[in-house]
Amino acid sequence: MLNRFAPLVPLALVSLLFGCAAQMPASQQQSQNPQFKDSVTAQTAAKRADYSASVLDDEIATEDELAQFADNKPYRLPVLADSILERGKSLIGTRYRFGGTSTTSGFDCSGFIGYLFREEAGMSLPRSSREMINIDAPLVKRNDLKPGDLLFFSTAGRGRVSHAGIYLGDDQFIHSSSRRSGGVRVDSLDDAYWARTFIEAKRALAMAPSKVPETTTAMTSTTLKRQHR
CATH class of the missing domain: 1.20.5 (Single alpha-helices involved in coiled-coils or other helix-helix interfaces)
Incomplete structure (x- = not known):
């Protein structure tokens, strides 16, 4: 009986293998x-x-x-950035005042930025952070920030800019924060609050005029002398 079906076994195996190949994905x-x-x-x-x-x-x-x-601009961005940031750090502790634009009255966030850029780089920036974010300056990626870049935040929600600061380097930035937090101060972009509310950054110093104010030159010379002591 087994001998009768023996020739059929190889045929059955071939059919089975062909069927598996046909059903293979x-x-x-x-x-x-x-x-x-x-x-x-x-x-x-x-x-x-x-x-x-x-x-x-x-x-x-x-x-x-x-x-x-x-x-065609003879200045170097780092020089202007150093001058702006040195002046800004000298104003740490200056009180916050909504609408403030001077050392005597105090500063709000955009008033502080506008004051520094006007005094140290001869630039006239828009008065509010909502206008400032629209300036025709290069956008900068979060990991490509350089000292002097403007930072914009949505602290009031809904994705709209409501606060601004200036990048210092090493993930630090300077800004006129609020009345409650003590006005002009330095904070970290790595803090959860600022990391969450950060929108974008712009290199406003790329728009600086060719001729910088004399105060900038004087401040830069003083800074360099201090660094070489």
Whole structure:
């Protein structure tokens, strides 16, 4: 009896194996095909190349934009930033006053920024943070911040700018915070509150005029002398 069915066993095995191959998912069948693997590898490499190229284009566009703002200007941004920030730090503790724009009256956030940029860089910035965020200056990524960059926050919610400060470096920024917190002070962007409310940053110093105020030159010279003592 067994001898009668013996020739049928190989045929049954061949049929079973053919059936499994037919029911195998298309993706699995394709993955076992060397030509398909080579095609997928080539497509993946092409997509990665396209993505890298698009990222590079974005970076080049940003560099070109920054260069455009800096063309034909004999000053160096770090010098202006040092002057602004040194003056700002000398005003730490100055009281907060809504609408304030001077050392005698006190400052609100935009009044403090406007005062420093006017006195140290000869720049006239918009009066409110809502107008200031719209200035025609290069946007700066969070991880590309440089001293002197303007920082904007949405402290009142709904994604609208309601506060601004100036980046110091090392994730620190200076601002006229509020009456309750003591006016002009230094805070960290790493603090949960400021990290959560941060909107964007702009390099306003790229718009500075070619001729800087004499007070800036004097302040910078004084700063450099202190650094070399």
